[in-house]
Amino acid sequence: MMPRTPHTGSYYAATANDKNDRPRLQSAIDCDICIVGAGFTGLSSALHLAEAGFKVVILEGARIGFGASGRNGGQLVNSYSRDIDVIERNYGSELAGALGDMAFEGANIIRERIETYQIQCDYKQGGIFAAFNKKQMHELEEQKARWEKLGNNKLTLLDQAALREHIDTDAYVGALLDNHGGHIHPLNLALGEAAAFESLGGQIFEDSKVIRIDRSPRPVIHTSEGRITCNYLLLAGNAYLGGLVPELAAKSMPCGTQIVTTEILGKDKARSLLPTQHCVEDCNYKLDYYRITGDNRLLFGGGTTYGGGDPASIENFLRPHLEKVFPQLKGVKFDYAWGGDFLLTLSRLPQLGRLTDNIYYAQGYSGHGVTTTHLIGKLMGEVMKGHAERFDAFASLKHFPFPGGHLLRVPYTALGAFYYGMRDKFGI
Numbered sequence: 001m002m003p004r005t006p007h008t009g010s011y012y013a014a015t016a017n018d019k020n021d022r023p024r025l026q027s028a029i030d031c032d033i034c035i036v037g038a039g040f041t042g043l044s045s046a047l048h049l050a051e052a053g054f055k056v057v058i059l060e061g062a063r064i065g066f067g068a069s070g071r072n073g074g075q076l077v078n079s080y081s082r083d084i085d086v087i088e089r090n091y092g093s094e095l096a097g098a099l100g101d102m103a104f105e106g107a108n109i110i111r112e113r114i115e116t117y118q119i120q121c122d123y124k125q126g127g128i129f130a131a132f133n134k135k136q137m138h139e140l141e142e143q144k145a146r147w148e149k150l151g152n153n154k155l156t157l158l159d160q161a162a163l164r165e166h167i168d169t170d171a172y173v174g175a176l177l178d179n180h181g182g183h184i185h186p187l188n189l190a191l192g193e194a195a196a197f198e199s200l201g202g203q204i205f206e207d208s209k210v211i212r213i214d215r216s217p218r219p220v221i222h223t224s225e226g227r228i229t230c231n232y233l234l235l236a237g238n239a240y241l242g243g244l245v246p247e248l249a250a251k252s253m254p255c256g257t258q259i260v261t262t263e264i265l266g267k268d269k270a271r272s273l274l275p276t277q278h279c280v281e282d283c284n285y286k287l288d289y290y291r292i293t294g295d296n297r298l299l300f301g302g303g304t305t306y307g308g309g310d311p312a313s314i315e316n317f318l319r320p321h322l323e324k325v326f327p328q329l330k331g332v333k334f335d336y337a338w339g340g341d342f343l344l345t346l347s348r349l350p351q352l353g354r355l356t357d358n359i360y361y362a363q364g365y366s367g368h369g370v371t372t373t374h375l376i377g378k379l380m381g382e383v384m385k386g387h388a389e390r391f392d393a394f395a396s397l398k399h400f401p402f403p404g405g406h407l408l409r410v411p412y413t414a415l416g417a418f419y420y421g422m423r424d425k426f427g428i
């Protein structure tokens, strides 16, 4: 027996609800729709498609939730990595209107999935965007006005005193609370969605890395031991797709970000840090994000490694960030530290489209994909039922390669981030 690929050594993998392996693909199968990748993009699409009655097969190169979806901060952040004002400036008001109408749908889809399929993933309502300075606070005020226009009426601005009721820190000048957001144990959400998909007859093959795709009238997808012939193919490998599809690699860049979890703090200590248990992300260009887990640890993430991968010591890298927000946790023991890759695009907006009439792709949520992947899954369901308008709104976004080509894109992007980091530092 060939050994199975393990999950990365995360808190999530240690507390996964379902540790069962799925088989490798070792035969030739025919189906309506084949999906490459069992992250949120693949699973959410698969579930919508199975609900619509399609025969769907997922090929996963490692494990369900092996990529960003099983490793992330678990924050249900609304809208996109670039907000509607930027979309309007760069792409015009019509497209901004179309994307704005969908900006709050992903979080509702997740809540509906949890409810319908009774998924145990520690869901908690409420997310906070925390400002370090007046400039960031002003931007949050504008964000609130924009989001209210789009129908989100669950937003509250918090001054420094009001914020203390939510976070026990002096680090921020104020914040925006979004009660339409929230947080989850992402690997358990992925595993719950996988089980829901399988309960509807869907098949998932793990350790079944796709090594070749024949772009024939009916695409044929090859693994080392089997193949699938399908009417439609969805590529959902995101940052882990590597060079399998050169067109998709050309206009995107993998980036690493890292997370630690403390030892179990106990309910009282955990509540003293985040009394209302909302998750938090700060407003810096390279942001930190954190929340309390279901078993009362502080889960704290941050950093961006352009090009992907992790720093030499995740603990040493993140400890000063954590202790700056919570000096009362100085020296706290970390039980888990891990990293994962997300896929950055130059526009910071997702890339959706078709390589041929029947090969679709969706990727590049730029670090902001928990809700958007769930929206995209619904759009894939719509497309296959003959309603492509909303998918095509995303597909019409123009995307460009990073400056500097493959060799220089990492240093160029890091330089840009350094510039924005300095602006954050000095509040300009």
Ligand SMILES: Cc1cc2nc3c(=O)[nH]c(=O)nc-3n(C[C@H](O)[C@H](O)[C@H](O)COP(=O)(O)OP(=O)(O)OC[C@H]3O[C@@H](n4cnc5c(N)ncnc54)[C@H](O)[C@@H]3O)c2cc1C
Pocket (backbone or CB within 6 Å): 036, 037, 038, 039, 040, 041, 042, 059, 060, 061, 062, 063, 064, 065, 066, 067, 068, 069, 070, 071, 072, 073, 074, 075, 076, 077, 208, 209, 210, 211, 236, 237, 238, 239, 240, 241, 242, 244, 256, 257, 258, 259, 289, 301, 339, 340, 341, 342, 343, 362, 363, 365, 366, 367, 368, 369, 370, 371, 373
């Ligand atoms: C550490 C971290 C923290 C984050 N925190 C947040 C957050 O709090 N909130 C938020 O909104 N977003 C967050 N993100 C981003 C978010 O997790 C991603 O945008 C989202 O999960 C992407 O989902 P996906 O399904 O497209 O990709 P992935 O989850 O990466 O899934 C891709 C899957 O495809 C498989 N695959 C790739 N190539 C092949 C192949 N050739 N054959 C078969 N299978 C293949 C991979 O093994 C993988 O399982 C974070 C990301 C990271 C890494």
